[in-house]
Amino acid sequence: MKISQEKANDTVVCRLEGEININNSPELRKDFEEIIKRNEKKVLVDFSSVTYIDSSGLATLIEMLQRLKKIGGCMRFSNMDQKIKNIFEITKLHKLFDIYETRELALKDF
């Protein structure tokens, strides 16, 4: 998995690429921890190049959402492939996260 970050106004846009799985979830957690350490409060995760996610990946995202909320921040997702979105819907995690069709819509709503 590749992780790249950019800034759009006061929001950190985190673009993930490839699989989010049991082996690379710790790497994702580390990157999110660095974002939180920088006291960034608005995080948008762009899923357009994410091809796969397992339960450990879901757990990492839940954990980071909780940590961001603790410091008054929020996290949003965008551009999910239908297969990935299906996993969020089956597990009802779409109720926990704000999921947007596009990056622009998510950014507009922060």
Added chain:
Amino acid sequence: MMLIHKKIPSRLDIIPGFLTEFTQKLAPLGLSEEELFNVKLSVEEAVVNAIRHGNRQDPSLFVEVAAEAHNGCLTIKVVDQGEGFDFENVADPTHNHNLAKLSGRGVFLIRKLMDKVDYFDCGRGIKMIKFLKRHSIKRNDKDA
């Protein structure tokens, strides 16, 4: 048609490599992208549970994975060498009070993504079935 029958050591780091090999072996079935995604995720969750909870990551213990296609069904069995578990009392991770929990979604996902799921040998083994669509069966018959 036996697609794969493999014993893997109880190491989480080898799972992505194993899954790549596993999904390649399913190629003759002509599964759709979505079916392949769902089968791959179910197998991963079953193998992770077998390694982590079944064999407790004891490197001397193995997890056996077997997959075969027969009579329009893809049947996958994952068996560990642990003590088993109470598969009838698994909490529903979609309940509001469980929604934010960091674990407990593996078994639920398998049950949702596969067409039929049974446990055997006191929970040491799981049998997952995916019904193959017409195009997959045709190709399967051709290969047989």
